[in-house]
Each structure stands twice: as C-alpha cells, then as structure tokens.
Amino acid sequence: MTETTARAWRVVLDRIEGDLLDGTLQPGDRLPPERELATTLGVGRSSVREALRVLEVMGLIRTATGSGPKAGAIIIGTPTGGLSALLRLQVAAQSFEIEDVVRTRVALESAVVETLAQADTRDLAEVHRLLEIMDAAALSVEEFVALDAQLHLALAEACDNGVMTAMMAGLRDAIEGYVVSGTERIPDWAEASARLRHEHREVVSAIELGHADAARHLIADHILGYFASVSTARS
Amino acid sequence: MTETTARAWRVVLDRIEGDLLDGTLQPGDRLPPERELATTLGVGRSSVREALRVLEVMGLIRTATGSGPKAGAIIIGTPTGGLSALLRLQVAAQSFEIEDVVRTRVALESAVVETLAQADTRDLAEVHRLLEIMDAAALSVEEFVALDAQLHLALAEACDNGVMTAMMAGLRDAIEGYVVSGTERIPDWAEASARLRHEHREVVSAIELGHADAARHLIADHILGYFASVSTARS
DNA sequence: TTTTGGCTCGTGGTCAGACCACAGGGTATC
DNA sequence: GATACCCTGTGGTCTGACCACGAGCCAAAA
Numbered sequence: 001m002t003e004t005t006a007r008a009w010r011v012v013l014d015r016i017e018g019d020l021l022d023g024t025l026q027p028g029d030r031l032p033p034e035r036e037l038a039t040t041l042g043v044g045r046s047s048v049r050e051a052l053r054v055l056e057v058m059g060l061i062r063t064a065t066g067s068g069p070k071a072g073a074i075i076i077g078t079p080t081g082g083l084s085a086l087l088r089l090q091v092a093a094q095s096f097e098i099e100d101v102v103r104t105r106v107a108l109e110s111a112v113v114e115t116l117a118q119a120d121t122r123d124l125a126e127v128h129r130l131l132e133i134m135d136a137a138a139l140s141v142e143e144f145v146a147l148d149a150q151l152h153l154a155l156a157e158a159c160d161n162g163v164m165t166a167m168m169a170g171l172r173d174a175i176e177g178y179v180v181s182g183t184e185r186i187p188d189w190a191e192a193s194a195r196l197r198h199e200h201r202e203v204v205s206a207i208e209l210g211h212a213d214a215a216r217h218l219i220a221d222h223i224l225g226y227f228a229s230v231s232t233a234r235s
Numbered sequence: 236m237t238e239t240t241a242r243a244w245r246v247v248l249d250r251i252e253g254d255l256l257d258g259t260l261q262p263g264d265r266l267p268p269e270r271e272l273a274t275t276l277g278v279g280r281s282s283v284r285e286a287l288r289v290l291e292v293m294g295l296i297r298t299a300t301g302s303g304p305k306a307g308a309i310i311i312g313t314p315t316g317g318l319s320a321l322l323r324l325q326v327a328a329q330s331f332e333i334e335d336v337v338r339t340r341v342a343l344e345s346a347v348v349e350t351l352a353q354a355d356t357r358d359l360a361e362v363h364r365l366l367e368i369m370d371a372a373a374l375s376v377e378e379f380v381a382l383d384a385q386l387h388l389a390l391a392e393a394c395d396n397g398v399m400t401a402m403m404a405g406l407r408d409a410i411e412g413y414v415v416s417g418t419e420r421i422p423d424w425a426e427a428s429a430r431l432r433h434e435h436r437e438v439v440s441a442i443e444l445g446h447a448d449a450a451r452h453l454i455a456d457h458i459l460g461y462f463a464s465v466s467t468a469r470s
Numbered sequence: 471t472t473t474t475g476g477c478t479c480g481t482g483g484t485c486a487g488a489c490c491a492c493a494g495g496g497t498a499t500c
Numbered sequence: 501g502a503t504a505c506c507c508t509g510t511g512g513t514c515t516g517a518c519c520a521c522g523a524g525c526c527a528a529a530a
Contacts (some may be wrong), residue, residue, distance in 0.1 A: 095312025
C-alpha cells in the first residue's frame with residue numbers, strides 16, 4: 001500500500017540493502033546494469049541512478065564506464081570517504097560544532113591509545129616511521145598538519161578497528177580546514193610544532209610502556225591543548 | 236579543463252558545499268529550484284537531482300513538493316538519519332564488523348558517562364523517566380530493546396554533544412537487527428533484563444555520585460557483557 | 471461584504487528516449 | 501601470427517515531457 005507512495009529511488013536503495021543483508025550481493029560483486037535494474041524494479045533509469053549515486057558517495061560501490069569485468073557498479077567497502085563527506089557537510093551546514101567534533105575525537109583517540117596500551121602485541125611501525133619523518137625534515141605548516149593527520153590515523157589503524165579508523169578519519173577531515181587556518185593564530189610555530197612532536201612521542205612511549213591511563217590523558221591533553229591554542233580569540 | 240572530466244553531479248555538490256561554507260546558504264534557507272540550479276551550473280536537471288538526493292540521504296536537506304515557503308529543498312541539519320543509513324549499509328556490506336561497532340560504542344559511551352560524571356550540573360530527567368518506564372511495565376523484548384536504545388541515547392543527549400549523539404544513534408541503528416535477533420539466544424530473558432536494568436541504575440548512580448572511572452567501567456561492562464552473552468555460539 | 475469553490479502556477483518526482491565516451495573483445499586484414 | 505578496426509555493452513549526461521501536490525489568487529455565490 002505504501003509502496004506507491006514510497007519514492008522510486010528508495011525502492012532501489014532498499015532492494016540493494018536487502019540483497020546485501022541476505023547475501024545475494026557480496027563485496028566484490030557487480031550490480032546489474034542500470035537499465036536492467038530499472039526494468040526489474042519497474043522504475044526509471046534516473047531513479048536507479050539516484051540510488052546508485054547515494055551508494056557511491058557513501059563508499060559502497062565504485063562505478064566505471066566501459067566493458068569488461070572492471071566496468072559497471074561494483075560493491076566495495078570504503079566507508080572513510082563517505083563518512084568524511086557526511087561529517088564535512090554537516091560541519092559546513094553548522095549542525096555540528098567544531099568543539100563537539102574535537103571532543104568526539106578525544107573520546108575516540110583516548111579509547112584507541114588505551115586499547116593499544118593494554119594490547120599484548122601491537123604494530124607501531126607506521127607510527128614510528130611518521131614520528132621520524134616529522135622530526136627529520138624542515139616541514140611547512142601544511143606538510144606538518146598532513147603528517148599529523150596521518151599519525152593519528154596510523155594509531156587508529158594499529159587498533160585494527162575499521163569503524164574507529166573510519167570515524168577518526170572522517171572527524172579529522174571534517175575539521176581539516178579549521179585546523180589549517182588555525183595555524184595562522186599560532187605566534188611561534190617552531191616552538192608549537194616542537195611541543196606537538198614531543199607530545200606525540202610521549203603518547204607513544206606511554207602506549208609502549210603499557211600505561212593506559214597515562215596515554216589516555218596525554219592524548220586528550222594533546223588534542224585539547226592544540227585546539228585551545230588555536231581558538232584563543234573567538235570572532 | 237578538468238571541469239569536463241569532473242562529473243556533473245559533483246559540480247553541483249561542490250557548489251552547494253561551497254555556498255554552505257561561505258555563508259551563502261544558511262540552515263533554514265531554500266535552495267534554488269532544481270531547474271534553475273541546472274541552468275545556472277550548466278548541467279542537466281538529472282545531475283542536479285543526483286546531487287540533491289545525496290544531500291537528502293545525508294540529512295542536509297529536506298525536499299517537499301507543492302508551492303509556498305515550505306516547498307522546495309530546504310537546508311536542515313539532521314545528521315542522525317544520514318549517519319544511521321551510512322553505518323547500516325556498511326555493516327550490511329560487511330565492511331564493518333559488528334564487534335568493531337560495539338567497541339566503538341563502548342568508547343563513545345565511556346566518554347559520555349565520564350563527561351556526565353565530571354560535569355557540575357547535568358539534566359538526567361529523561362534518563363530517570365526511561366529507567367522508571369523500563370522497571371514499571373511488563374515489556375516485550377522488542378519494547379525493552381527500543382527503550383534501551385532510547386536510554387543510551389538519552390545519556391548521550393544529556394552530554395550536549397551533537398556529534399556524539401548522532402554517532403551513538405547511528406552505531407546503535409546499524410546493529411539494531413543484530414541486537415533484536417540476539418535476544419533469541421538468551422535463555423532466561425527475565426533474568427537478563429533484570430540484570431540489564433540493574434546495570435543501568437548502577438551506571439546512573441555512579442554518574443550522579445561523580446565517580447567517573449566507575450561509570451566508565453560499568454558502562455563498558457554493561458555493553459560488552461550483553462554482546463558477549465548474545466554471541467556465545469558463532470555460526 | 472464575506473465566504474467558498476475552482477483555477478493557475480511553481481515546485482519536486484518520475485519516466486522515456488536519445489546521445490556520448492569509454493573499454494573490452496571479436497574479427498578481418500596484412 | 502600480429503595488428504588494426506569495428507561492435508557491443510556499460511555508465512554519464514541531457515532533454516523533454518508528464519504527474520502530483522500545495523499555495524495563492526480570483527471570481528462566483530451567499
């Protein structure tokens with residue numbers, strides 16, 4: 001009864017979600033061609049495309065033109081991009097406060113470092129590699145910020161939790177512009193970056209010593225401290 | 236030059252995001268009509284619609300037919316729905332593990348209760364209301380699960396952090412099906428629900444006593460305990 | 471004058487058809 | 501046997517058309 005009122009693209013979306021849930025569609029599979037989906041579901045091709053567009057932006061499918069096995073719409077699982085886009089847009093639309101994003105990052109990263117500190121084994125090779133790079137070279141502000149993002153992301157990835165990794169990346173992305181523009185308010189960048197690098201190493205040390213609580217507080221102070229220094233003068 | 240390679244709908248999406256960022260578009264504003272956007276940006280109306288569909292699913296706009304001030308596409312900020320849809324789909328596509336979702340919930344809710352416990356003032360009226368309801372009535376499993384979701388969400392809302400609230404709601408939504416079907420594996424539901432209710436009250440007590448660490452551990456055990464009891468036999 | 475009924479118009483929702491660009495595979499040619 | 505060509509299937513896009521809906525307007529009726 002409500003099927004007639006349901007919008008056509010939602011029919012397509014629900015169908016695909018259903019096929020995903022019951023295993024009809026698996027990661028790596030190809031979706032039927034748009035034209036076929038349209039006739040199968042009794043909707044127009046444009047409605048199918050609207051649904052596919054949503055799936056694409058959310059990182060569920062990848063589309064390619066041409067022919068062959070690599071063409072068409074293929075189920076993938078790259079949640080990071082979609083999460084980033086969503087959070088970025090919500091920040092742009094002012095439905096998310098920067099402060100709330102930062103506090104959420106603190107919550108997630110505290111859990112990350114706590115988990116890492118309590119783990120029996122951990123692979124921090126990438127983290128150490130980034131620490132070295134950030135110390136070695138004379139970096140521009142933009143390069144430093146980019147590496148910093150990579151470092152925090154590497155910590156999340158070491159945790160081997162796809163959800164947390166994706167969320168951290170998304171949250172970071174959402175406030176990327178704010179972080180970059182915020183560096184302008186820091187009077188002595190050389191000193192600030194030295195302090196940030198030192199805090200990074202302290203966090204990693206705490207993790208490797210298994211000091212979970214210390215790591216939690218260090219990372220929280222690290223993040224909050226940076227944003228406090230950046231938001232001194234509120235416009 | 237790359238404008239020809241950039242896909243048309245992305246042009247629309249980028250334009251709207253830009254207008255959002257520089258304040259040309261504000262929450263509550265109406266977007267130009269689809270046909271006007273199409274001619275303005277030099278793309279087809281279908282491409283405009285694909286972009287608007289993405290914005291709608293992400294919770295950034297609300298569309299309505301008809302005429303008058305309430306019609307058209309209006310900027311809103313309801314990130315919860317979009318986040319839920321995204322996480323739900325990623326879980327369906329098996330790019331998110333249930334276990335990772337649960338652990339992320341633990342991380343966020345730990346932070347929530349810690350923040351509440353450390354706060355000078357807090358409004359837990361809704362939380363207490365839900366606690367009463369869950370104790371008073373003889374609830375079906377579905378009702379109990381729904382109320383439990385509301386309770387956890389109420390805690391997040393008491394924290395006054397839009398990002399965390401949206402994420403918690405989304406994470407909970409994503410595994411809703413799993414939670415409901417998991418109740419079947421619990422042999423003695425009456426005993427289990429009594430225990431869950433008791434744990435809820437313990438958490439709230441710890442918050443109100445200002446015992447931040449205790450609250451953190453209680454909520455973590457509460458969530459992890461439930462999922463451990465539900466996933467005894469892995470298929 | 472006031473009310474009421476229908477009319478018009480602008481909006482999103484949908485569909486059908488057409489064309490293009492692209493990539494792979496098959497086929498004819500050298 | 502190797503190469504160049506065309507054929508086919510795919511997504512990407514545009515155009516035009518129609519529908520449903522809702523608000524505002526205007527004329528006819530009370």
